[in-house]
Amino acid sequence: MSKIVKLLAGLKVSLITGGAGFIGSHVTREVLKLNHKVIILDDLSGGFAENIPSNATLIRGSITDKALVASLFQTYKFDYVYHLAAYAAEGLSHFIRRFNYENNLIGSINLINESVKGGIKCFVFTSSIAVYGKGQLPLREEMTPQPEDPYGIAKLAVEQDLKCAHEMFGLNYITFRPHNVYGEYQNLGDRYRNVVGIFMNQLMQGQPLTIFGDGSQSRAFSYVGDIAPLIASCINNTVAYNQVINIGADQHFTVKELAYEVMNAMDLKGDLIFTEARNEVVHAWSDHSKCNQIFGIKPHTSLPVGLRKMATWARQTGIKHSKKFDDIEITLKLPRTWR
Numbered sequence: 001m002s003k004i005v006k007l008l009a010g011l012k013v014s015l016i017t018g019g020a021g022f023i024g025s026h027v028t029r030e031v032l033k034l035n036h037k038v039i040i041l042d043d044l045s046g047g048f049a050e051n052i053p054s055n056a057t058l059i060r061g062s063i064t065d066k067a068l069v070a071s072l073f074q075t076y077k078f079d080y081v082y083h084l085a086a087y088a089a090e091g092l093s094h095f096i097r098r099f100n101y102e103n104n105l106i107g108s109i110n111l112i113n114e115s116v117k118g119g120i121k122c123f124v125f126t127s128s129i130a131v132y133g134k135g136q137l138p139l140r141e142e143m144t145p146q147p148e149d150p151y152g153i154a155k156l157a158v159e160q161d162l163k164c165a166h167e168m169f170g171l172n173y174i175t176f177r178p179h180n181v182y183g184e185y186q187n188l189g190d191r192y193r194n195v196v197g198i199f200m201n202q203l204m205q206g207q208p209l210t211i212f213g214d215g216s217q218s219r220a221f222s223y224v225g226d227i228a229p230l231i232a233s234c235i236n237n238t239v240a241y242n243q244v245i246n247i248g249a250d251q252h253f254t255v256k257e258l259a260y261e262v263m264n265a266m267d268l269k270g271d272l273i274f275t276e277a278r279n280e281v282v283h284a285w286s287d288h289s290k291c292n293q294i295f296g297i298k299p300h301t302s303l304p305v306g307l308r309k310m311a312t313w314a315r316q317t318g319i320k321h322s323k324k325f326d327d328i329e330i331t332l333k334l335p336r337t338w339r
Helices: 002-007 022-033 066-076 097-118 150-169 195-204 224-236 255-266 289-295 303-317
Strands: 012-017 036-042 057-060 080-083 122-126 173-178 209-212 243-247 272-275
Touching (some): 012 066, 022 036, 036 066, 066 097, 080 097, 097 122, 122 224, 150 173, 195 209, 195 303, 224 243, 224 289
Parallel strands (some): 012 036, 012 080, 080 122, 173 243, 209 272
16 A cells, blocks of 8 residues: 555545546546546446546446445545446336446445545536426526436435535535536447437447437437536536536437437438337426536537537447346336337
């Protein structure tokens, strides 16, 4: 341990959970630009080791492993924690409730406990607009959260626990509520989440694009290159400390409109198949006035431009084959396309 402490003397050391995943790998690159020593904790269940820059250190393991988490905090004496590890499948969370709470809630509590004991300077948490549920649009931070699914419930519980940890122990935190993020390093082979990646993967295979319901659901799709730098650098803006902040794009599109935008970006045409509607919030987009006030108004990548960037990467990456989730806990009302 003494050699590690000596090696890291004078450096800021950050733990990034889920750093091999989609958003996490982008945040990792941005935190490295801040000249931090970066330790990544990831079980590679949804991420890939090749996503990780060579100058970051990967520890393969789960945030649910309490002993492992404790040992990492003891060894590396972290200054900051960026917590992005989660199984972020809102719709599927209804059918994997125990798995959802163990990974998205209990695993988070393991990190918060050690952050309190380790005197972390700031705990950066990526929550989700799933905490809002149905509500008056646009979604604003001062609204009373009423999540519609276990994923949103878990995220909200972590938000509330961070607030309690701050009030009780002085743990500083910043909670971001991103939404519908897409871009390079998204898992193209995940059939349960990330609609942009699903559409691109289907197009490359010559398959029709599958849409739940009639495709009128609307979202503001956010390019990852717009949000990752802000998440990484937020620790240097103390005005953001102990705040909950929406982050993402302003312009919203229907899922059906998105499908055609993806076709244009990929320069491929495909058919649309409409399946039975699933239980989900139909319309969801956020107000970002608070984010703009704290961090200043940042340029946003338009959907066509962001999709073009992702399409270039997707063609280089190639087709990914979807894996079934092995431990569905409830099969009642499980959508047919997930069986």
